[in-house]
Amino acid sequence: MKKIAVLLAAVAATFASCQKPVLDEPVEVKDTFTAFVEEFDSPTKTSMNSNKQQLWSAGDELAIFRGNLVADEYKLADECAGTTSGIFKSVSGGAAGTAVPCNVAYYPYAEGQSLKATEAGYELSVELPETQLYAQNSYGVGAFPMVAVTTDVNDRVLKFKNVAGAMNLQFKGTQKVVSVKVEGNAGEALSGAAVVTADDTPSVKMQSAEAAAVVLDCGEGVQLSETEATSFILALPPVELAKGFTVTILDAENLVYTVVSDAKNEILRSGILVMPEVNLAEVEGVPQGPTWGIVGAVNSWGESGADLPMSKTETEGLFVAKNVKMPAGAFKIRANGEWNDDANYGLEVAGSVKVNHVYDVITSA
Numbered sequence: 487m488k489k490i491a492v493l494l495a496a497v498a499a500t501f502a503s504c505q506k507p508v509l510d511e512p513v514e515v516k517d518t519f520t521a522f523v524e525e526f527d528s529p530t531k532t533s534m535n536s537n538k539q540q541l542w543s544a545g546d547e548l549a550i551f552r553g554n555l556v557a558d559e560y561k562l563a564d565e566c567a568g569t570t571s572g573i574f575k576s577v578s579g580g581a582a583g584t585a586v587p588c589n590v591a592y593y594p595y596a597e598g599q600s601l602k603a604t605e606a607g608y609e610l611s612v613e614l615p616e617t618q619l620y621a622q623n624s625y626g627v628g629a630f631p632m633v634a635v636t637t638d639v640n641d642r643v644l645k646f647k648n649v650a651g652a653m654n655l656q657f658k659g660t661q662k663v664v665s666v667k668v669e670g671n672a673g674e675a676l677s678g679a680a681v682v683t684a685d686d687t688p689s690v691k692m693q694s695a696e697a698a699a700v701v702l703d704c705g706e707g708v709q710l711s712e713t714e715a716t717s718f719i720l721a722l723p724p725v726e727l728a729k730g731f732t733v734t735i736l737d738a739e740n741l742v743y744t745v746v747s748d749a750k751n752e753i754l755r756s757g758i759l760v761m762p763e764v765n766l767a768e769v770e771g772v773p774q775g776p777t778w779g780i781v782g783a784v785n786s787w788g789e790s791g792a793d794l795p796m797s798k799t800e801t802e803g804l805f806v807a808k809n810v811k812m813p814a815g816a817f818k819i820r821a822n823g824e825w826n827d828d829a830n831y832g833l834e835v836a837g838s839v840k841v842n843h844v845y846d847v848i849t850s851a
Contacts, residue, residue: 542572543627547595550574551608553639554583555601557592582639589636590684591644594628607685608635614650614692614723616677620704623717625652630721633684648756649688651724655733656715659766662707662738666718671729671746673697676722688755690723707738715763724755741771778805778821793820 544567549557559577566572582589590601590608602609612631619626630652634644653668670676677700679693692698700720710716730747737743743766753759779793796805796819 541568541570543567546572546574546593546627547577548574549592549595549599551586551590551592551601552580552582553586553589554580555585555603556580557595557599557601559595588638589634589641589644591634591636591646592682592684593630593632593646604683607683610682610684612680612682614677614680614690615700616698617701617703618720620702620708620718623719625719625721626702631682633682633688635684647684647686647688649682649690649723650721651753651755652758653720653722653753654758654760655718655720656761656763657710657718657735657766658712658715658763659710660712661735661741661743661766661771662709663704663716663718663735664707664738665704665736666702666720667699667734667736668702668720668722668731669697669699669734670725670727670731671748672727674725674727676700676725680723690755692723692725710766712767719758722753725753727751727753735766736774737771739771740774742774743769743771745769778819780807780819782818 542562544562544564546562546567548560550560551557558580560574561577563573563575586601586603586608590610592599592610592612596613598611600611602611610633614631615629618629621627631649632646633649634646636642636644655666655668657663668676673696675692675694675696675698677698678696681691681693683689683691700722702718702720704718708716708718728750730749730751732747733745735743735745745764747761751759778796780796781793794807796807
């Protein structure tokens with residue numbers, strides 16, 4: 487794949503002034519809970535208003551630890567969708583506990599979230615999604631995390647604080663964009679398991695040292711304009727991208743466009759890093775290559791519809807899946823999730839297999 491480097495070092499000095507704050511406005515709750523939403527194309531997508539305040543969408547849910555270390559589930563009242571002051575009603579109906587002396591709330595809700603009280607504050611174990619849904623001029627539903635801590639368990643006013651920051655990528659062209667992927671050039675973890683510390687200034691610590699990208703899913707595609715840039719906003723944890731980042735754009739014609747920034751950039755909590763406009767007419771699109779994956783006894787022969795992914799290496803055409811545990815002879819490698827003559831590879835490609843062992847599986851395209 488040919489990479490067209492868009493040199494951003496010359497404009498790096500302007501990035502600090504482009505950090506536009508997303509206001510930490512209080513979210514008031516009276517026996518339920520509140521969120522932010524402006525006019526948008528779909529009622530299922532989160533938006534922001536003109537003051538960059540996040541708004542709530544229909545179906546939004548909160549995890550609320552009501553004096554407990556286990557969360558109750560709260561859902562936005564239907565009539566509050568599209569407002570900056572939503573009411574969240576209990577779904578699980580749990581009672582307030584005494585394990586902690588207050589209520590801790592986190593958006594978005596997901597099963598398995600846990601809370602731990604520490605000297606530094608309240609720590610929440612959460613998952614920052616690898617895939618986010620596109621929303622016009624905003625974040626997708628569930629992409630942008632927020633946290634709130636009340637004064638005591640009887641306090642029903644949630645003053646949410648933003649946990650993450652965001653990157654605003656701006657593209658012009660004639661393409662219809664299907665997805666946008668951002669990955670750090672120094673292998674930063676931008677998604678996955680994380681611990682959020684809830685206090686006056688929330689912080690995030692990613693739990694994996696492995697590189698992890700964020701992908702913006704644009705559904706059936708977002709049509710670009712030749713005259714006016716379209717924004718693609720991705721929520722990212724606060725992080726210094728020490729060696730810059732790489733953006734990979736896939737269009738509806740199955741062409742891939744790669745834009746590389748070599749400049750160090752930083753994602754700030756509650757800030758939006760606005761990148762310079764890029765005209766994709768000036769970037770060469772190349773046909774999308776195969777996506778390699780492992781299927782077999784390790785994941786029920788793909789019955790779930792997803793192969794174990796294989797990642798590209800620095801060697802052209804070489805792919806690897808690390809730390810895969812499998813029984814002998816019980817897997818194959820294929821491309822794009824399909825069985826065909828060109829992509830049906832067996833053990834002769836993967837190498838020798840020992841019984842019940844952990845492997846770094848490598849194949850060549």
